[in-house]
Amino acid sequence: MTMLNIPNTLSLLRILLIPVFVYLLNYDSSYGLHMATAVLAVSYLTDILDGYIARSANMVTEMGKILDPLADKLTQLVAVITLVIKHYIPLIILIVILIKEVTQICGGLYIKFKLKTQMPQANILGKIATGMFYISILLLLLSVPYAIYLLYLTAVLLIAAFANYIILFVKFKKQSCNNLN
Template sequence: MNLPNAVTLFRFILIPVYLTLFFSDIPFKMQWAFGVLLLAGLTDVVDGWLARKNKQVTQLGIMLDPLADKLMMLAVFLSLLVSHRISIFAAIAIFVRDLGMIIASAFFHFQGKLTVPANLMGKLTTVLYYVALSLLMFDHPSAGEFLWGVIIFSFITSLIYLFQFKLINQRSM
């Protein structure tokens, strides 16, 4: 287990920490939960940087990194749905897209197919989701509209990933 993958695994631990804080009765719970979310985002940047800097990019890391991101996002959006900060339709769109990406990535990984590492569009999607989350968590009036824009962008990004996946696996045959 290399350091970048260990940092990625730490992000999995942050998911129940976030949920515990979000649904707690402590003062400033939203700020604490948002802080954990930002920590998860920071560790996402750090693990990628460490992997590239130390030439420790692995297939396991390529698979676990987006899985950690997606599971954190799913947990956050589930908490926002339960707390009535997003609609069921937005939640379904997000869950369908992210679960589809998780299932497809795992399926193809275990089939021995090459997976596509995160690209600029994927990273931008993640940043935009973090912006949407901050707007939603702190009740910004335009949060819902911004979220739908990000959802649409995320589906476009998914189509690009599928195209890249097809290309990378056609070349490796």
């Protein structure tokens, strides 16, 4: 199976859309804002599509297991940093996402290289939180009233997904230690 299949190409496209989103969001006009919103919507749709195609067409690759979450994390972090700088969202949202992502990346690397195993793929709570993240950001960019409250709810879901990740991490670590004994 080729490494640069359709799902992996879609993940790469998401990464390439990041600077386009930032540029357009910083373009001082309603046109730039609307185009940035469209770019983020395309990014979200390609996120949904790449996972669906990879699973349904049996195109899951090791490269895709790295590219997809990398594209997710980069898109979310850059979008949130840019939106905080532009005063669209409060700093606390960035702090929540940074703590979750940095801890999750460190935990994943620890499990992969120290425990020599892999964490399971994203659970349903994480997928819902990611979907709500994109939807709430898109609604904020479209100036939908009260969209900020959906973003706060998303932050709560991200914290719940993070807590679930910590529980999984502890289980993996215990299981790995038990296997060594």
